[in-house]
Amino acid sequence: MNPADIALIDGGGANIASLQFALARLGRTGVLTTDHDIIRAAQHVILPGVGAARDAMERLERAGLVDIIPTLSQPVLGICLGLQLLFDASEEDQARCLGILPGTATLFDATPELTVPHMGWNRVYQARASGLLEGVADGAHFYFVHSYALPVGEFTIGRCDYGREFSAVVERDNFVATQFHPERSGTNGARLLANFLAR
Amino acid sequence: MRDGQVVKGVRFRDHVVMGDIMDLAARYREEGADELVFYDITASPDGRSVDRRWINRVAEVLDIPFCVAGGIRSIADAEEVLNFGADKISINSPALARPDLIGELAQRFGTQCVVVGIDSREEDDGYRVYQYTGDPDKTKHSGRLTGDWVREVQERGAGEIVLNCMNQDGVRQGYDLPQLRQVREQCTIPLIASGGAGEMTHFADVFRAARVDGALAASVFHTAAINIAELKQYLRGQGVEIRE
Numbered sequence: 001m002n003p004a005d006i007a008l009i010d011g012g013g014a015n016i017a018s019l020q021f022a023l024a025r026l027g028r029t030g031v032l033t034t035d036h037d038i039i040r041a042a043q044h045v046i047l048p049g050v051g052a053a054r055d056a057m058e059r060l061e062r063a064g065l066v067d068i069i070p071t072l073s074q075p076v077l078g079i080c081l082g083l084q085l086l087f088d089a090s091e092e093d094q095a096r097c098l099g100i101l102p103g104t105a106t107l108f109d110a111t112p113e114l115t116v117p118h119m120g121w122n123r124v125y126q127a128r129a130s131g132l133l134e135g136v137a138d139g140a141h142f143y144f145v146h147s148y149a150l151p152v153g154e155f156t157i158g159r160c161d162y163g164r165e166f167s168a169v170v171e172r173d174n175f176v177a178t179q180f181h182p183e184r185s186g187t188n189g190a191r192l193l194a195n196f197l198a199r
Numbered sequence: 200m201r202d203g204q205v206v207k208g209v210r211f212r213d214h215v216v217m218g219d220i221m222d223l224a225a226r227y228r229e230e231g232a233d234e235l236v237f238y239d240i241t242a243s244p245d246g247r248s249v250d251r252r253w254i255n256r257v258a259e260v261l262d263i264p265f266c267v268a269g270g271i272r273s274i275a276d277a278e279e280v281l282n283f284g285a286d287k288i289s290i291n292s293p294a295l296a297r298p299d300l301i302g303e304l305a306q307r308f309g310t311q312c313v314v315v316g317i318d319s320r321e322e323d324d325g326y327r328v329y330q331y332t333g334d335p336d337k338t339k340h341s342g343r344l345t346g347d348w349v350r351e352v353q354e355r356g357a358g359e360i361v362l363n364c365m366n367q368d369g370v371r372q373g374y375d376l377p378q379l380r381q382v383r384e385q386c387t388i389p390l391i392a393s394g395g396a397g398e399m400t401h402f403a404d405v406f407r408a409a410r411v412d413g414a415l416a417a418s419v420f421h422t423a424a425i426n427i428a429e430l431k432q433y434l435r436g437q438g439v440e441i442r443e
Binding site: 016017018021022024025051052110112115116117119120121140141143145146147181183184185186187189190 | 282286359386
C-alpha cells in the first residue's frame with residue numbers, strides 16, 4: 001500500500017470507473033477497498049455512493065466501517081449518497097447514517113415543474129468561503145443526480161435550489177461532501193477534486 | 200454506433216458513417232455538450248449485445264455524464280455498462296419485450312440511471328410505439344399507444360424518458376412539438392426531446408413550447424451544421440437556463 005493513494009470506500013455501488021478516471025486525470029490513483037488499515041493509512045478517503053441509503057449503510061456495517069469512518073483524521077470526501085451518509089439519518093428507508101454531521105436527508109416533492117430525481121446541471125452558490133471551492137465561480141454549474149437532500153445548515157458551504165434550498169457542499173473539519181458528482185461536472189468538478197486532493 | 204463507428208440515418212434508414220467515436224466524444228465535450236448518449240442501433244435487431252469495451256475508453260476522456268443504449272436486456276448487461284463508466288443505461292426494445300426489466304433495473308441501480316427510450320410515430324389513431332427501429336427491415340409496431348407506455352414506464356420506475364419522434368428524425372424540420380407537449384403532460388420524470396433538430400430556433404422552440412428537460416440531436420452536431428457552444432450562447436440569449 002502506497003500511503004499516497006486515495007482509498008475509495010467500497011459501498012457496493014456500480015459506476016466507480018468515472019470517479020477513478022477523474023482522479024487519474026488529476027494524476028492520482030484511487031483504490032477501491034473496505035480494508036480498515038488501507039483506509040486509515042490513505043492520504044485521502046472518498047466515500048462515493050450510488051444506490052439507496054439503508055443498503056449502503058448495511059454494507060458499511062458488514063464491512064465494520066460504521067465506527068471507523070467517523071474517527072478518520074485525513075481529508076474525507078463524500079459524494080452524492082456519500083454526502084447523505086455523513087449525516088444523522090435519511091428518510092430513504094428510514095436509514096440511520098454515520099452521524100458526523102447533524103441533519104436528516106428528505107425526499108424532494110415531485111411537481112409538474114420539478115421532476116424527481118433532481119437530475120442534471122444546476123447552479124451552486126457559495127454560502128461561505130472554503131478552500132474546497134477556490135477557483136470555482138459563484139453560481140457555477142455542477143451535475144446532480146439525487147432524490148433526497150439535506151437542508152442548508154451550519155456546515156453548508158455551497159447551496160443549490162431545486163424547489164427548495166438544499167446543501168450542495170458541506171464541510172466540517174476534515175469531512176467535506178458534495179451532493180453533486182464532481183467527476184461528472186466538467187472543469188468545475190475537476191477543480192473541486194483537485195482542491196480536495198491538495199489538502 | 201454501428202460496428203464501432205458513429206453513424207446517422209434519416210428517418211431511421213440509410214445510415215452513413217459520421218466519424219470516430221472518441222474524436223466526436225472529445226469534440227462535443229469541448230464544445231460544451233451537457234450529456235452524451237451512445238446508441239448501438241444494431242444491438243437489438245440482431246439479438247446480440249453491444250461490444251462494450253469502447254465505453255471504458257469514452258469514460259476515460261469524458262468528464263460529463265453519458266448514457267449508453269443498445270441491447271441491454273438484463274441486470275448483468277446493465278452492470279457491465281455501468282461498471283465500464285457509463286452514468287445511465289437506456290433501454291427501448293428490451294423494455295417493450297419484457298416490461299419487468301424496467302423495475303428490476305430501477306431496483307438494483309436506482310431510477311436515476313434507468314432511461315427508457317421510446318420511438319413514437321403518429322398514426323391515424325394517435326401516437327404509437329415502434330420497436331427494433333435500428334434496422335428498417337425489422338422495425339415493427341409494438342401494439343402500444345405512446346401515452347399508455349409513457350405512463351407505464353414511469354410507474355415501473357423509469358428515471359427519464361427520451362422520446363424519439365420518428366416522423367421528425369433526421370429531417371431537420373424541428374422537434375415534434377404537439378407530440379412532446381402531449382407527453383410532457385403525462386410525464387413527471389425528466390423528458391428529453393429527440394428527432395428533428397435542424398436549426399438553433401428548433402431548440403429554443405422545444406424548450407419553450409414543450410417544456411422538455413433536455414434536447415437531443417445528432418445530425419446537426421455530427422455535420423457541424425450547429426456548433427454546441429454557439430447554440431448554448433443563442434439559447435441563453437433566448438432566456439433558456441443552460442449550463443455555462
